Amino acid sequence: MQSGVGNFGSLEDGKEPYTRTTNQSTRPLPLRLLLFLLLFLGLVSVYLFLSLYMSQFLKIQHVVPVVQSRIQPCVQEPRTLEKWIRPPSYLIHSMNDSELFWRASFVPRIKEYPFKRTPKIAFMFLTRGPLPMAPLWDKFFKGNDKLYSIYIHSLPSYHPDFPTSSAFYGKQIPSQIAEWGMMSLCDGERRLLANALLDISNEWFVLLSESCIPLKNFSIVYQYISRSRFSFISSFDEPGLHGRGRYNEKMSPEVNLTEWRKGSQWFELSRKLVVDIVQDRVYYPKFKQLCRSVCYVDEHYFQTMLSIQSPHLLANRSLTWVVWPWHKPHPRTFGKADLNENFFKKISEAWSYPNWNNF
Numbered sequence: 001m002q003s004g005v006g007n008f009g010s011l012e013d014g015k016e017p018y019t020r021t022t023n024q025s026t027r028p029l030p031l032r033l034l035l036f037l038l039l040f041l042g043l044v045s046v047y048l049f050l051s052l053y054m055s056q057f058l059k060i061q062h063v064v065p066v067v068q069s070r071i072q073p074c075v076q077e078p079r080t081l082e083k084w085i086r087p088p089s090y091l092i093h094s095m096n097d098s099e100l101f102w103r104a105s106f107v108p109r110i111k112e113y114p115f116k117r118t119p120k121i122a123f124m125f126l127t128r129g130p131l132p133m134a135p136l137w138d139k140f141f142k143g144n145d146k147l148y149s150i151y152i153h154s155l156p157s158y159h160p161d162f163p164t165s166s167a168f169y170g171k172q173i174p175s176q177i178a179e180w181g182m183m184s185l186c187d188g189e190r191r192l193l194a195n196a197l198l199d200i201s202n203e204w205f206v207l208l209s210e211s212c213i214p215l216k217n218f219s220i221v222y223q224y225i226s227r228s229r230f231s232f233i234s235s236f237d238e239p240g241l242h243g244r245g246r247y248n249e250k251m252s253p254e255v256n257l258t259e260w261r262k263g264s265q266w267f268e269l270s271r272k273l274v275v276d277i278v279q280d281r282v283y284y285p286k287f288k289q290l291c292r293s294v295c296y297v298d299e300h301y302f303q304t305m306l307s308i309q310s311p312h313l314l315a316n317r318s319l320t321w322v323v324w325p326w327h328k329p330h331p332r333t334f335g336k337a338d339l340n341e342n343f344f345k346k347i348s349e350a351w352s353y354p355n356w357n358n359f
C-alpha cells in the first residue's frame with residue numbers, strides 16, 4: 001500500500017520539475033535538438049539505403065504484402081480461381097430466400113470449365129426431424145467423398161446430433177416450416193436446390209425423405225444418373241378428379257389444361273433444370289395462388305413447369321420406388337414385418353434398369 005502511494009506522489013511531483021526545465025534551458029536546447037535531428041536524419045538515410053538495397057535483392061514483392069497487411073489487417077483471400085470455385089465451408093448463412101435464390105441463379109456463360117471439375121450428386125433430404133436411416137446412408141456414401149454432397153432441410157425447431165464421423169454432420173441448411181400439400185413444401189425444396197447450387201460441382205440434384213433408403217450401391221447410382229440424357233421426375237397427364245380435376249382455369253394462359261401434369265414429389269434433376277426452378281417468376285405465383293390445399297402443389301408445380309419448358313429433358317418417371325395404396329394420399333410405409341430377403345429382392349428388381357444408351 002505504502003509504496004503504491006509513494007509512486008503516485010512522485011509522479012504528481014514529476015510534473016513541475018519537467019515544466020521548469022523546459023522553461024529554464026532555452027539556450028542549450030537548439031544545439032541538442034540539432035544534434036538529435038542530425039542523428040535522426042542519419043538513421044533515416046541508413047534505413048532508406050538499407051531498404052532500397054534489400055528490396056533490390058529480395059525483389060519488391062516482399063515489401064508489398066507488409067504494406068497491405070498494415071492497411072487491411074484481415075486475412076486476405078488468395079486472388080485465384082480457387083476462391084470462386086470452392087464450395088462454401090459452412091452451409092449455414094444469413095441470406096434470406098430472395099437473396100439466396102438470386103445468388104443461386106448465377107450461371108457461367110462459357111460452357112467449358114478451365115479447371116478439372118468432378119461433377120457431384122447433391123443428395124437433398126427434406127425431413128421433419130431425425131434421419132433414422134442415416135447409418136445405412138453413411139455406408140452407402142463411404143469412400144465416395146469427391147462425388148457427392150449432402151443437404152438437410154428439417155423443421156427449424158429440430159437440432160440434429162450427428163456424430164462428426166457421419167456424412168450428415170453439419171449438413172443442415174437454414175430451414176423454415178414446410179407443410180404437406182402447401183407451397184411452403186415446394187419452398188423447402190427450392191431452398192434445398194438453391195443451397196446446393198452454391199457448390200459449382202453439384203451437377204445432379206436428388207430429393208429424398210427421411211424414409212428413403214438406397215436400393216443400389218453408390219457406383220451404380222452415380223453411373224446411372226451421370227450417363228443419362230434425362231432428368232428423372234415423374235410427370236404425367238392424368239384424367240379424372242385427382243389429375244386434371246385439380247387444374248384451375250385461371251392458370252391460363254401460362255398453363256393450359258393440356259399442359260397440366262401430375263407426379264410424385266421425389267426427383268433427380270440436372271443443374272440446368274434446377275436453375276430454371278430457382279429463377280422461375282412465371283409459374284411460381286400462379287401455383288402459389290391457385291393450387292392450394294387439396295390441389296397438392298408439390299405434385300404439380302415442378303412437374304408441370306418443367307414439362308412445359310424442357311419436355312425433351314425429362315424421363316417422366318422417378319428413380320424413387322414407392323407404393324401408392326389405392327386412393328390414399330400417402331405412399332405405403334414399410335415396417336419390420338415387411339423386411340425379409342425376398343422383399344429386398346423384389347424392390348431391387350422393381351428399380352427398372354433400362355439400357356443406358358437409351359437413357
Ligand SMILES: *[C@@H]1O[C@H](CO)[C@@H](O)[C@H](O)[C@H]1NC(C)=O
Pocket residue numbers: 096097098099
Ligand atoms: C430479404 O431481405 C431484403 C433486404 O432486407 C428484403 O428486401 C427482401 O424482401 C427480403 N426477402 C424475404 C423473402 O424476406
Ligand SMILES: *[C@@H]1O[C@H](CO)[C@@H](O)[C@H](O)[C@H]1NC(C)=O
Pocket residue numbers: 217218219220
Ligand atoms: C456395386 O454393385 C454392383 C452390382 O451389384 C457390383 O458389381 C459392384 O462391385 C458394386 N460396387 C461396389 C463399389 O461395391
Ligand SMILES: *[C@@H]1O[C@H](CO)[C@@H](O)[C@H](O)[C@H]1NC(C)=O
Pocket residue numbers: 252253255256258259
Ligand atoms: C394455351 O393457351 C394459349 C392461350 O389461350 C394458346 O395461345 C396456346 O396455344 C395454348 N397452348 C396449348 C399447348 O394448348
Ligand SMILES: *[C@@H]1O[C@H](CO)[C@@H](O)[C@H](O)[C@H]1NC(C)=O
Pocket residue numbers: 230307311312314315316
Ligand atoms: C416426357 O413427356 C414429354 C411431354 O410432357 C415428352 O415430350 C417427352 O418426350 C417425354 N419423355 C420421354 C423420355 O418419353
